[in-house]
Amino acid sequence: MAFYLQNESISYFDTVILDSLSLEIKKGEKVALLGKSGSGKSTLIKRLYELKKDESSYIPQELGLVNNLSVFHNVYLARLDDYSTFYNIRNLIKPASKEVEQIKNILIDFDLEDKIFVKNHDLSGGQKQRSAIARSIYNQKDILLADEPISALDEYLSSKVLEVLNQKFETIVCALHNVDLAVEHFDRVIGLKNGKVLVDKKCTELTNEDRQKLYYVCD
Numbered sequence: 001m002a003f004y005l006q007n008e009s010i011s012y013f014d015t016v017i018l019d020s021l022s023l024e025i026k027k028g029e030k031v032a033l034l035g036k037s038g039s040g041k042s043t044l045i046k047r048l049y050e051l052k053k054d055e056s057s058y059i060p061q062e063l064g065l066v067n068n069l070s071v072f073h074n075v076y077l078a079r080l081d082d083y084s085t086f087y088n089i090r091n092l093i094k095p096a097s098k099e100v101e102q103i104k105n106i107l108i109d110f111d112l113e114d115k116i117f118v119k120n121h122d123l124s125g126g127q128k129q130r131s132a133i134a135r136s137i138y139n140q141k142d143i144l145l146a147d148e149p150i151s152a153l154d155e156y157l158s159s160k161v162l163e164v165l166n167q168k169f170e171t172i173v174c175a176l177h178n179v180d181l182a183v184e185h186f187d188r189v190i191g192l193k194n195g196k197v198l199v200d201k202k203c204t205e206l207t208n209e210d211r212q213k214l215y216y217v218c219d
């Protein structure tokens with residue numbers, strides 16, 4: 001089992017955000033989390049990350065990239081803890097060709113290799129998102145927890161990114177706003193409304209009525 005939540009409630013002051021939510025996510029599942037703005041998707045993803053920090057790559061909505069660093073360095077930061085201080089300082093000043101090659105190979109999948117030494121503040125919104133996605137892959141974890149990672153990408157890149165992420169991670173929980181992309185690329189969809197689960201089904205078992213509910217929660 002990757003995640004097991006039993007009657008999980010989260011409130012901010014007097015407002016209930018997650019309302020007695022129970023959820024099991026098995027290892028190997030690829031789950032799309034759908035819901036209107038404010039339905040609790042980010043709160044749920046943060047909670048899942050708290051539960052499995054060591055095993056998870058997390059892409060927050062705000063991305064967490066350092067503006068004054070290049071794509072290379074922002075991706076490399078994911079694994080600072082894996083290397084010695086000396087190796088990290090060396091890579092900050094003069095990146096080792098082994099690391100450059102490894103990161104470039106990840107960036108190629110996202111059409112971003114030509115931006116490898118461009119600083120984050122000179123990238124478009126979609127390029128920043130793709131840097132954060134590349135960083136999550138470089139991190140080499142089994143689980144991906146991603147909060148609307150493709151919101152700034154066009155349809156072609158969104159599909160490409162989701163295909164690559166599906167290959168690279170064993171288990172995925174990903175917040176999205178697009179029902180069709182969710183059904184096309186994920187095994188299971190969970191529709192949240194006001195911190196409660198409205199729909200939770202394998203994509204192959206969705207009825208027309210379920211789809212209508214999902215479109216409704218995403219409107």
Ligand SMILES: Nc1ncnc2c1ncn2[C@@H]1O[C@H](COP(=O)(O)OP(=O)(O)OP(=O)(O)O)[C@@H](O)[C@H]1O
Pocket residue numbers: 012017035036037038039040041042043044061
């Ligand atoms: N730190 C916080 N303090 C107070 N309220 C918060 C905090 N974080 C989130 N909330 C509230 O919790 C609710 C759920 O927010 P959350 O970010 O989980 O929703 P979401 O479904 O991810 O929305 P979006 O699609 O806009 O990202 C919102 O009403 C939000 O205002």
